[in-house]
Amino acid sequence: MKITGDQALVKRINKSLVLDSIRQHAPLSRTSVSRLTGLNKATVSNLVQELIDDQLVLESGEGQSSGGRKPLMLEFNRTAGYAAGVELTVNELTIVLTDLEGEIIARQMMPLQDHQVSTTLELMQQMMTRLLTEVPASVHGLIGMGVGVPGMVDALGNVLFAPNLGWEGVPLRVELEQLFGLPVTIDNEANAGAIGELQFGAGRHVRNLVYVSVGMGIGSGIIIDGEPYKGARGYAGETGHMSVEAYGLPCSCGSRGCWELYASELAYDHALRDPLLDSTTAYWVQQAEWDEPEAIELFRRIGEYLGIGITNLVNSFNPEVVIIGGHMRQAQPWIAPHVQTVVSQRTLPYHRQKLVIQYSELGDQSAVIGAAYAAISQFLGRVRVSV
Ligand SMILES: [Zn+2]
Known part of the structure; x- marks a missing residue:
């Protein structure tokens, strides 16, 4: 039977609805899929058969019956393929391989010696070659790669501007697709982190969140209605x-008084009496563990300034959850009470109701897992429909 473009589109949408409901609620019978999606049983049976043929869905044991034959239960085949998630930061390159449920099965991290595009790509290639030896055989193999970068990225996967890497106008998606022969997605590191936490971390149960990535600067991933x-x-x-x-410190962006100068690792530079000291979060966390007053005071100020910026975000976006991630998460015991106090004092009363401030559940993995998930969701969205 020949079907029109519109019919093919409808079928594709229905098929991804069926797949989504199985991924989220498995094990599930065909009848339950029909109830959850609102599609009739014949359509569901058809689409489920295609998904079984694609080996993305498996039939598992028999479920409970309300009388009559026991239904076969459906499950998402999470090991039908694998995705690569990459995070590029100023200091290091991290690559993970995950199954189709975002679970990490192999991981590598290497320091970045310089930020040249060519050296970075070369290192990625070396790391991928090593990681690929750890991928189990699967039907679909490596389905794609998602990358999180510390900079602005356009919809075509070009890195427009990443000041900390010194990158401007780098066609990263195209270069990586040529290098690896795989579909590649590129996103800003904070967006990748937000997606990671939304799918698998502290944001699993909400639809509206702001993920604030606090490292050598601050970026936020904003999730609205999922x-x-x-x-x-x-x-x-x-x-x-x-x-x-309003009349604060000058910022590299050309403005002044920017939030990240006061509430990120950039604030350490202003705090140090001896500029030769190591100004990392790890250093200050250790100082705070030893109850050094200077470190306690530094984290109090950073906590307060984080609270001020978060107040502005909460009043603007009315999220259910704000998640603090990035290196600064390690200072949670010292910053958290101050963040909470400022947010409680300053946010508008209606915005404050039910608002929760959390710290990333995926730890340092939010961005790599989110990047891998971007590749997975693109792959599942491409699942063909037979016409
Ligand atoms: Zn600025």
Whole structure:
């Protein structure tokens, strides 16, 4: 039977509805899929058969029967393929391989010696070659690669500007697709982290969240009604450059008083009497563990400033959850009470109701897992329909 473009589109949408309901609620009978999706039983049977043929869905044991024959239960075949998740930071490159449920099966991290695009790609290739030896055989193999970068990325996967890497106008998606012969997605690191936490971490049960990535700067991933909000041209989330001090310190962006100067690792530089000291979060966390007053005071100020910026985000977006991630998460015991106090004092009363401030559940893995998930969801969205 020949079907029209519209019919093919409807079928594709229905098929992904069926797959989604199985992924989220498995084990599930065909009758339950029909009830959950609102599709009739014949359509569900048809689409389930295609998904079984694609080996994305498996029939498992028999379920409970309400009388009559026991139904066969359906499960998502999470090991039908594997995805690569990559996070590029100023200091290091991390690559993980995950199954189709975002569970890490292999991981590698290497320090970055320099930020040249060519050296970075070469290192990625070496790491991938090693990691691929750890991928079990599967029907679909390596289905794609998702990358999180510390900078602004457009919808075509070009890195427009990543000041900390010194990158401007790098066609990263195209270069990686040529290098690896795989579909590649590129996203900002904070968006990738937000997606990771939304799918598998502290944001699993909510539809509206702001993920604040606090490291050598601040970026935010904003999720509205379950979808990342990227703005008109993809540059939303540059919250680190929100003005919090009207006549504050000058910022590398050309403005002044930017949030990240006071509430990220950049604040350490202003705190050090001896600039030769190591100004990492690990250093200050150790100082705080030893109850050094200077470190306690530093984290109090950072906590308060984080609270001020988060207040602005909460009043603007009314999220259910704000998740603090990135290196600063390690300072949670010292910053958390101050973040909470400022947010409680300053946010509007209606916005504060039911608002929860959390710290990333996936730890340092939010962005790599989110990047891998972007590749997985693109792959599942491409699942063909037979016409
Ligand atoms: Zn700035």
